[in-house]
Structure formats: C-alpha cells, structure tokens
Amino acid sequence: MHTKKPPIIAFTDCETTGLDPFLHDPWEIAVILRVDGQDEEHVLRIEPDLTNADPAALSLNRYHERTSYPDWAWDDRETAARRLHALLDGAVIVGSNPAFDAEMITHLLGRYFDQPRPWHYRAYDIVTLAVGSLYGRAAERTRTDCDAAWYGRIARAVGWPWRSRDVSRHVQVEPPTPEDAHTALADARWARDVWDRITVPDAFFAASDEQLAAMAGDALSRVHRGQA
Structure with missing residues (x-):
C-alpha cells in the first residue's frame, strides 16, 4: 500500500x-x-x-x-x-x-x-499561527491559574491589528535586522523560523534518553575544553 x-x-x-x-x-x-x-x-x-x-x-x-x-x-x-x-x-x-x-x-x-x-x-x-499559539497558552494558564486575565495580557502584548514583529518576539523569534528586513530571503527565513518555533518541538524535549546523554556529554566537553 x-x-x-x-x-x-x-x-x-x-x-x-x-x-x-x-x-x-x-x-x-x-x-x-x-x-x-x-x-x-x-x-x-x-x-x-x-x-x-x-x-x-x-x-x-x-x-x-x-x-x-x-x-x-x-x-x-x-x-x-x-x-x-x-x-x-x-x-x-x-x-x-x-x-x-x-x-x-x-x-x-x-x-x-x-x-x-x-x-x-x-x-x-505565520502571524495568525503565532497569535493562535499565544492564545492557546492563555487558555492553558487560565485553566491552571483560574485567572481569565491571561487573555487580556495576550491582547495587549500583540496589539490590534496584530503587529508581526511584536508577535514574533512573543514566540521568541527575533525579526530580521533593519539591514535585512524587506529582503525576500531574510523575510522567508523569518517565516520559516516562526513556523518552526510553533510547530517543531524543542530538541531537548523531543530527544531520547540516549540523545540527551550525548547532548550533555558534548556540553561538558565544550566546558572542559574552554577551561583547559
């Protein structure tokens, strides 16, 4: 099949x-x-x-x-x-x-x-996707904290109409620099990075125990080399 x-x-x-x-x-x-x-x-x-x-x-x-x-x-x-x-x-x-x-x-x-x-x-x-992600977090926090004020906090943070650069920063993706902004490739990369931030799990949380051990070993090796 x-x-x-x-x-x-x-x-x-x-x-x-x-x-x-x-x-x-x-x-x-x-x-x-x-x-x-x-x-x-x-x-x-x-x-x-x-x-x-x-x-x-x-x-x-x-x-x-x-x-x-x-x-x-x-x-x-x-x-x-x-x-x-x-x-x-x-x-x-x-x-x-x-x-x-x-x-x-x-x-x-x-x-x-x-x-x-x-x-x-x-x-x-990506802006609609990111704002939806932020409101989804507001829903989770509301249920956890029994505090509906989270919705208002999201609304104030993203503004209206939604501002793409502000929204991007609220999902921890820095927009293109002034030198790169409004160049097609930089903006396409920005769209990709916002998409990945929302739809792709962080490698730390997606890794197996063996991969986490290898990541920790690599980090320790870098620290050791830096101290040598």
Whole structure:
C-alpha cells in the first residue's frame, strides 16, 4: 500500500513595487522549499515596470540601493516565471501575509500559464499561527491559574491589528535586522523560523534518553575544553 506524501512547504516572500497586484510588480521572490526535512533556498530577481511604482514601497525595500549593487543581476522574466511555477507546484505556501504574495505571484505567472496558481489552495499566515499559539497558552494558564486575565495580557502584548514583529518576539523569534528586513530571503527565513518555533518541538524535549546523554556529554566537553 502506497501512502501519499504530504505537500511540501514553501516559505515564500516577495518584494514588490507597491501593494496593488494590478499596478505593481514583484521584483524579488524568495522560496524556501522544505523537502524531506531539508530546506532549499531559491531567489528570483525579475526587473519590474516602474511606471506605476509606489515610491514608499521602493524606499521600504531599498529597491534603488539594492539593485545598484555591483553583483546584482536580473533573471530572464519568462525563465524565472517558469522556474517559480515549478517550485510552487503542489506546495503549501507559508509566509507573513501570504495571500498578498500569492496574489502578486499569480499576476506574474498569469502571463505565461493558464493555471497561474499551482500551489495548494490554502496558504498559512505565520502571524495568525503565532497569535493562535499565544492564545492557546492563555487558555492553558487560565485553566491552571483560574485567572481569565491571561487573555487580556495576550491582547495587549500583540496589539490590534496584530503587529508581526511584536508577535514574533512573543514566540521568541527575533525579526530580521533593519539591514535585512524587506529582503525576500531574510523575510522567508523569518517565516520559516516562526513556523518552526510553533510547530517543531524543542530538541531537548523531543530527544531520547540516549540523545540527551550525548547532548550533555558534548556540553561538558565544550566546558572542559574552554577551561583547559
């Protein structure tokens, strides 16, 4: 009997010339594919049409600065689109506001494909996931402490609308630095790290007794070497 493998995860982020997919273009797209537990990083750079570009967007993602780097090179648009379509075919998109990225990519792929949305129909937003995790902790603490004030504490901590950087820090994941923020690969890595923080158990708690012993032995060895 053959068991169907689950869809692969595609941690995805786009840098764009604005927020309207009918007027603006994605110019840098990062996809981190998780295949059999291993992450494969892909970055595509597609020269955009700046006619309707939003200056605020170009300033935020440092378009003019970054594309003027000596090692910057644009990919061929159609080749990049076909590669992106293949990467996302059947994958589950995970990101920060992935609906925005999916819409931008759809308009790009629509120039070359009759089916421009090859990915799984449901995308997952790491901010929603993280806030759900925090409210889940509030529910546990409420039952333990008989104190419903935990819900209010979570609400004040994450704000409204939820602020992605604050939410990330509340699940112990530091957002990208100002130098890396709003670069596609750094933001895709950030989405992956938040996902893993919530969905993957800490190695300490998931380890067997033998693995814990080996971890302790390694730590003691490092301490011993440091004192030598």
